[in-house]
Amino acid sequence: MSLLHDNPEKVITREIQKFVAENPGNHDSRLNGMPYFEDPLIGFADAHDPLFETFKDIIGDFHLTPVEVMDRFFPDHEGSWDGASVISWVLPIARSVRESNRRETRCSSEAWLITKTFGEEFNIKLAEHMASFLTEQGFYAVVPPLSPFFEIVMTEDAGFAANWSERHVAYVAGLGTFSLSGALITERGAAMRCASVITNLQLQPTPRCYTDFREYCLFYSASSCGKCIARCPGGAISEEGHNKELCMIHCASVSQEIEGNTGGMPGCGLCQTAVPCEAALPKNSSQESEDRSQKK
Secondary structure (H helix, E strand, O other): OOOOOOOHHHHHHHHHHHHHHHOHHHEOHHHOOOEOEOOOEEEEEEOOOOHHHHHHHHOOOOOOOHHHHHHHHOHHHOOOOOOOEEEEEEEEEOHHHHHHHHOOOOOOOHHHHHHHHHHHHHHHHHHHHHHHHHHHOOOOEEOHHHOOOOOEEEEOOOEEEEOOOHHHHHHHOOOOEEOOOOOEEEOOEOOEEEEEEEEOOOOOOOOOOOOOOOOOOHHHHOOOOOHHHHHOOOOOEEOOEEOHHHHHHHHHHOOOOOOOOOOOOOOOOHHHOOOOOOOOOOOOHHHHHHHHHHHO
């Protein structure tokens, strides 16, 4: 009998948690053996959720829905995905890595760059593991960014954009909302990596505890904060949002300045550290006052 016969959401959650906690790939000797990521957040979405269709208008008509991904990857089963689901997870970047990046003012710390490069390799291994796990249990599964039709295109309005956005998928799966900087703010903050797997296994969707796609960002929800603007050394964040082109120009300009540079493009990540949404949902001034009064 398949391990996913009863309570598949719980089984999948435990499998992801176990991989993050026990797989040696989540630790790096260059970080003194510390992990890249802390305990993950996991969410599930119905592959037919109408929000996926809206991304064709928001991101571009090239953005694929989960059903389109499954149809392309498994053409012999086209149109047979009535119960399909998307498994999405967030890997919060470890505190020690975040702390190292808080101290920077121009480019990412070495620990942050290592995590961005090799931590993402671990994230991919996790996605491959989950796809294999689902396949072994008798289900179809695909990791969209590892599929042959995954691509990043240049758009007129938003600059470079992928035809499968992990952040947007996580939003559908109830894991977070967007910030002024374009990051996804989750219960464990915006300093994170995320990924997903699509499967024909029917899963109970995770409730979305928000009604607006920017609800967790204080700049939009409380007309306050905006600290990511000052944190951006390339001037890529303003009250108008995140300018991808300016961000890439700055990252390219400092790519050789980081000690121990791995040769990858450093997504500096300064806007994700030393800000209220770094490692938790940010609180406005009234919430902070209420918390202080309750502690007295």
